[in-house]
Amino acid sequence: MVSGSQRKYYMLGGKGGVGKTSCAASLAVKFANHGHPTIVVSTDPAHSLSDSFDQDLSGGGLVSVQGVDSPLYALEINPEKTREEFRSASENGEGGVKSLMDSMGLGMLANQLGELKLGELLDTPPPGLDEAIAISKVMQFVDSQEYSKFRRIVFDTAPTGHTLRLLSLPDFLDASIGKMMKLKKKLSSATAALKSAFGKGEPQLDGNDKLEQLRERMVKVRDLFRNSETTEFVIVTIPTVMALSESSRLCASLLKEKVPVRRLIVNQLLPPSESDCKFCAMKRKDQMRALDMIKKDSELAKLKLIESPLIDVEIRGVPALKFMGDIVWR
Secondary structure, three states: OOOOOOOEEEEEEOOOOOOHHHHHHHHHHHHHHOOOOEEEEEOOOOOOHHHHHOOOOOOOOOEEOOOOOOOEEEEEOOHHHHHHHHHHHHHHOOOHHHHHHHHOOOHHHHOOHHHHOOHHHHHOOOOOHHHHHHHHHHHHHHHOHHHOOOOEEEEEOOOHHHHHHHHHHHHHHHHHHHHHHHHHHHHHHHHHHHHHHOOOOOOOOOOHHHHHHHHHHHHHHHHHHHOOOOEEEEEEEOOOHHHHHHHHHHHHHHHHOOOOEEEEEEEEEOOOOOOOOHHHHHHHHHHHHHHHHHHHOOOHHHOEEEEEEOOOOOOOOHHHHHHHHHHHOO
């Protein structure tokens, strides 16, 4: 994972509370300490990167992480901040949202928000807005000169449902834009016929190029998510029946979306008990039973299994993340 200078993307995800953030942060520290300029990105609305690094990484922009050998930056995507920018744009058609929408090929729409008065709708944001914002950031990683120096980008993703919606969004938008373009073409043909009949000349097809641009960007992001040479989704779980059942469903969904999956981290494993602690022995037996599920699962059994022990200290701060990384990412 640390070899080669080609840029690589790693997404870590799974059920809530299994330790995704600690695993993602420790991997980012590992990359940075091996000389790779790295960004760790949180797409989880309930951000915990700041807690994990024990540094203030909030604000919605790139923040330098202190205490590592190579440049390491963190980015907590801030949907609330972006919604405020949308509200502002709805009033004057300008502001920070313009650059966001330009990055998605939708800059022309920012100028129309003032007329449409859409800001008030964002008091209850539409489903998928958070994922659309995350997608726009992925586009920036791919296209922007600002991010060109970074060789590793690690995503600390939201719990399973949100993550699957994020990964399926490019396909959904690609199909939707295709339908919009077909409809626009039909409407343009009808309008052309009317204008020709009334001697008004040919209509102008405003926005067609923008839609095509957005479609091309969606295809680029979709291809990035599915590129086995540059992208990998790492499933993080804990040794319980419920968590592994969800991990199995997640793995099947990722494979259906053609997202490369190679590793499964089973976190918080108890070591064999050397005392007469009955609770420890029963818990360990329960965990071993859960691990047996992996061998019998048609999808999870194909993945490289990484066993991460339950650590007797809180993983907080760069030294603790390095300690965890040396155990998990060997």
